[in-house]
Amino acid sequence: MNQAALQHSSLHVVDAAPVPLLVDGLAVGYRTRGSRGPTDTVRDVSFQVGRGETVSLVGQSGSGKSTIARAVAGLLPGNGSVTAGRVAVAGHEVADFSRKQWRPLRGSTLGFIPQDPLSSLDPLQRIGVQIAQAVQVAGDTPRSEVPARVIELLEHVGIRQASARVRSYPHELSGGQLQRVLIAIAIAARPKLLIADEPTSALDGTVQRRILDLLDGLRQELGLGILFITHDLALAQERSDAIVVLQDGNVRESGPAEEVLLAPQHPYTVALLSDSPASSPLRYRERIRAAAEQVQVEQRGGTIVPPAVVEVSHVSKRYGRDPQTPPALDEASLMLRPRSIHALVGESGSGKSTLARIVAGLTSFDDGSVRVAGRELSRDNAVANPFARDLQLVYQNPLSAVDPRYTVGQIIEEPLRIHGVRSADERRRRVATILDQVALPASALGRRAREVSGGQRQRVALARTLVLAPSVLVLDEPTSALDVSVQAQIVELLLDLRDEHALSYLFISHDLGLVRQIADEVTVLSTGRVVESGPASAVLGHPQHAYTRELLDAVPRFDVERLDPSRFEAVG
Amino acid sequence: MSLRLQADRDVTAADDGPDAFRRLLGRLGVADVLAIIVVGLVLVSVIAPGLLTPYDPLEPDDANALAAPSVAHWFGTDSLGRDLLSRVIHGTGRTLLGSAVAVLIGLGAGTVLGLVAASFGGLVDAVISRIVDVLLSIPGLLLAMVVVVALGFGTLNAAVAVGISSIAAFTRIMRSEVLTVKDLPFVEASHHLGGSRAYVLAKHVFPNSYSAVLSLTALQFGLAIIWISSLSFLGYGAPPPDPEWGLLVSEGRQYVVSSPWLVVVPGLVIAVTVLAISRLSQLTRERTTA
Numbered sequence: 001m002n003q004a005a006l007q008h009s010s011l012h013v014v015d016a017a018p019v020p021l022l023v024d025g026l027a028v029g030y031r032t033r034g035s036r037g038p039t040d041t042v043r044d045v046s047f048q049v050g051r052g053e054t055v056s057l058v059g060q061s062g063s064g065k066s067t068i069a070r071a072v073a074g075l076l077p078g079n080g081s082v083t084a085g086r087v088a089v090a091g092h093e094v095a096d097f098s099r100k101q102w103r104p105l106r107g108s109t110l111g112f113i114p115q116d117p118l119s120s121l122d123p124l125q126r127i128g129v130q131i132a133q134a135v136q137v138a139g140d141t142p143r144s145e146v147p148a149r150v151i152e153l154l155e156h157v158g159i160r161q162a163s164a165r166v167r168s169y170p171h172e173l174s175g176g177q178l179q180r181v182l183i184a185i186a187i188a189a190r191p192k193l194l195i196a197d198e199p200t201s202a203l204d205g206t207v208q209r210r211i212l213d214l215l216d217g218l219r220q221e222l223g224l225g226i227l228f229i230t231h232d233l234a235l236a237q238e239r240s241d242a243i244v245v246l247q248d249g250n251v252r253e254s255g256p257a258e259e260v261l262l263a264p265q266h267p268y269t270v271a272l273l274s275d276s277p278a279s280s281p282l283r284y285r286e287r288i289r290a291a292a293e294q295v296q297v298e299q300r301g302g303t304i305v306p307p308a309v310v311e312v313s314h315v316s317k318r319y320g321r322d323p324q325t326p327p328a329l330d331e332a333s334l335m336l337r338p339r340s341i342h343a344l345v346g347e348s349g350s351g352k353s354t355l356a357r358i359v360a361g362l363t364s365f366d367d368g369s370v371r372v373a374g375r376e377l378s379r380d381n382a383v384a385n386p387f388a389r390d391l392q393l394v395y396q397n398p399l400s401a402v403d404p405r406y407t408v409g410q411i412i413e414e415p416l417r418i419h420g421v422r423s424a425d426e427r428r429r430r431v432a433t434i435l436d437q438v439a440l441p442a443s444a445l446g447r448r449a450r451e452v453s454g455g456q457r458q459r460v461a462l463a464r465t466l467v468l469a470p471s472v473l474v475l476d477e478p479t480s481a482l483d484v485s486v487q488a489q490i491v492e493l494l495l496d497l498r499d500e501h502a503l504s505y506l507f508i509s510h511d512l513g514l515v516r517q518i519a520d521e522v523t524v525l526s527t528g529r530v531v532e533s534g535p536a537s538a539v540l541g542h543p544q545h546a547y548t549r550e551l552l553d554a555v556p557r558f559d560v561e562r563l564d565p566s567r568f569e570a571v572g
Numbered sequence: 573m574s575l576r577l578q579a580d581r582d583v584t585a586a587d588d589g590p591d592a593f594r595r596l597l598g599r600l601g602v603a604d605v606l607a608i609i610v611v612g613l614v615l616v617s618v619i620a621p622g623l624l625t626p627y628d629p630l631e632p633d634d635a636n637a638l639a640a641p642s643v644a645h646w647f648g649t650d651s652l653g654r655d656l657l658s659r660v661i662h663g664t665g666r667t668l669l670g671s672a673v674a675v676l677i678g679l680g681a682g683t684v685l686g687l688v689a690a691s692f693g694g695l696v697d698a699v700i701s702r703i704v705d706v707l708l709s710i711p712g713l714l715l716a717m718v719v720v721v722a723l724g725f726g727t728l729n730a731a732v733a734v735g736i737s738s739i740a741a742f743t744r745i746m747r748s749e750v751l752t753v754k755d756l757p758f759v760e761a762s763h764h765l766g767g768s769r770a771y772v773l774a775k776h777v778f779p780n781s782y783s784a785v786l787s788l789t790a791l792q793f794g795l796a797i798i799w800i801s802s803l804s805f806l807g808y809g810a811p812p813p814d815p816e817w818g819l820l821v822s823e824g825r826q827y828v829v830s831s832p833w834l835v836v837v838p839g840l841v842i843a844v845t846v847l848a849i850s851r852l853s854q855l856t857r858e859r860t861t862a
Contacts, residue, residue, distance in 0.1 A: 360764065362760060383768070386766075404758075405780060465765075468765070468766075
């Protein structure tokens with residue numbers, strides 16, 4: 001942290017109580033096989049979290065933000081250690097603490113909110129019991145009053161009917177509720193500092209907003225210091241007093257949130273700001289408009305363009321045979337125009353993935369009709385996809401969607417083998433062409449999917465689908481597992497490919513910021529029903545339905561007024 | 573654990589050559605090295621038994637009957653004065669060939685049945701699974717004896733019998749592996765690319781579910797050695813005077829009080845070989861399931 005920022009933070013400390021967290025010149029290293037000493041993955045990190053303050057650590061995966069969180073929480077794995085600098089948690093110098101020394105601090109001084117709520121609770125114990133354990137750690141509640149305190153905590157974190165909920169098992173609660181339970185556990189022993197490691201990355205936008213509101217409320221009410229780890233700069237600026245931007249284990253920039261946002265000093269911060277969909281909503285606007293006009297010009301020029309490449313009308317789907325279960329899809333309809341990007345948005349459980357799979361011919365449906373490229377899809381899905389050359393689905397997780405035994409070359413070649421391209425030379429030539437189009441190096445051909453980076457994996461998945469030259473791609477959250485800058489690259493690639501191959505995209509996403517950037521049309525799904533549908537500017541600009549408005553509110557928003565508008569134009 | 577192994581594999585993949593080989597050797601324990609040596613010796617005695625012993629396994633030497641182990645006869649001699657070491661070495665081929673046949677039968681039939689049961693499901697799965705349940709409910713050796721009695725005595729028939737009684741185990745494990753693999757996203761993705769059922773089964777499901785079955789193969793090979801030896805010990809296998817491990821133990825039985833090495837030494841050879849093979853199978857499993 002630079003000198004000015006340090007002074008800024010210290011101004012907050014007026015009382016004699018030690019600050020919740022002070023990190024000064026911290027370096028953390030991991031010992032690896034074959035190396036003598038630990039290799040530093042994080043170097044010279046300094047920042048401070050005051051009482052009632054939220055400080056965000058922002059960076060991509062591999063930037064060292066989780067390593068810092070673990071070092072501060074004393075949760076480094078066995079081969080990791082603090083190699084330099086100091087960490088003071090509420091006045092305790094903890095840099096060299098052993099596990100045993102840490103124990104009295106856990107809970108009572110420092111609370112930790114993990115990333116994945118589902119795997120962080122014991123599935124075989126009732127949530128009341130798990131919270132009670134955390135209450136007992138504090139030691140200041142008499143045994144007889146523990147149950148009452150547990151209920152009080154659950155109410156505090158906003159769980160309704162708390163007295164009934166204490167007897168629930170984790171699987172009976174939703175992701176948002178589980179995260180609330182974990183927050184209750186974290187604050188049970190009245191800590192001074194909360195460390196939240198991407199606490200909402202596994203949750204829907206609207207739930208994310210409610211959880212973060214809850215954390216904000218607790219911070220003000222209890223005077224907590226919060227160390228907030230996130231990859232989302234938009235979220236960080238919305239929720240924190242100070243921001244520390246990390247890249248490759250180095251602090252690139254740090255200071256009060258407004259300063260970092262208004263006058264970013266480091267090129268990396270500028271890049272992050274322009275890559276984040278929320279901070280540059282107009283980035284692709286020109287391209288999208290130009291592409292739409294091109295289609296219109298061609299239509300006027302007499303080229304016969306069909307009105308729709310995918311037409312879904314009144315499709316219903318119910319899983320299982322029980323008529324009592326709510327349908328996954330209820331009379332859903334949508335239309336994908338040629339060479340347009342149609343976004344399908346909704347929370348998890350809204351049926352958007354089911355609809356995508358139906359369009360892709362992977363799931364059967366009960367009622368209605370689906371037409372792809374002028375051909376009617378049968379209601380029962382066939383084992384081998386007869387529409388493979390017309391429409392392809394791009395999976396959310398490219399790593400699980402490719403055979404782990406195959407090399408990248410074999411993966412991209414497979415569709416050609418299936419579709420009877422016998423000549424090896426011909427296959428090699430077409431693979432090379434596609435490889436070039438998705439900007440993958442030829443050296444990747446011999447590697448397996450797990451040996452290339454996340455962004456490259458998604459490029460491999462795209463190459464595999466494009467080698468068949470389909471006219472429609474169904475993209476099921478293709479960038480949700482990627483960092484913002486990689487996401488921006490993939491989005492740009494998708495736009496390039498669309499122009500090159502005259503593709504149409506059905507784009508499934510929960511990220512409305514991204515949808516706003518690229519979509520021509522938007523369909524909003526809620527519990528299997530289409531609640532709103534139309535041009536993106538209309539649906540997102542003037543939402544008619546309450547559910548759409550709720551979704552839009554949940555998108556972390558940059559205070560555009562505060563931002564220099566010229567920068568928007570520069571990147572847009 | 574798996575992360576570490578994967579990292580190691582990446583390292584070995586990066587620099588081939590003597591360096592990587594030395595690192596591989598460095599990770600082997602004493603037991604692993606011993607197991608490799610034992611299996612190596614066994615292989616040599618299968619391929620070229622004459623290399624390891626100067627004596628003829630069938631030639632009697634009346635002057636030297638029932639001699640205790642010595643420098644000239646490391647394992648001693650039997651009641652007719654035949655060298656026990658050379659009988660053990662010459663018997664290796666017969667025993668191991670029998671085991672190989674048994675394992676191949678079990679592996680082949682079990683794999684196909686498991687693959688068919690898991691990928692077709694429904695009635696096919698139910699019928700195959702119930703047959704497997706019945707087979708598993710009968711003790712393996714008993715089943716092998718029933719089969720060999722029906723087929724007639726002999727080494728090959730004993731091997732076939734042991735193979736048939738090991739089908740069930742292979743079917744079970746193949747079925748469960750295929751069941752996990754066939755619902756993975758990449759299998760669906762291959763169907764989505766237009767792959768037919770047979771294509772996807774052969775190219776994706778089978779290769780990805782086979783490694784667990786292969787590691788069972790090595791284990792089952794050791795078991796087959798024991799079973800085939802047991803069958804010959806009981807007289808269902810190879811006829812005398814050809815040497816065979818189980819038969820050697822059986823022949824030595826009459827002299828167990830006066831010349832215990834006739835029973836102990838072939839017994840130890842069987843035990844050590846089986847242990848070495850199962851150690852190696854564990855080693856390969858550790859390498860493949862990274």
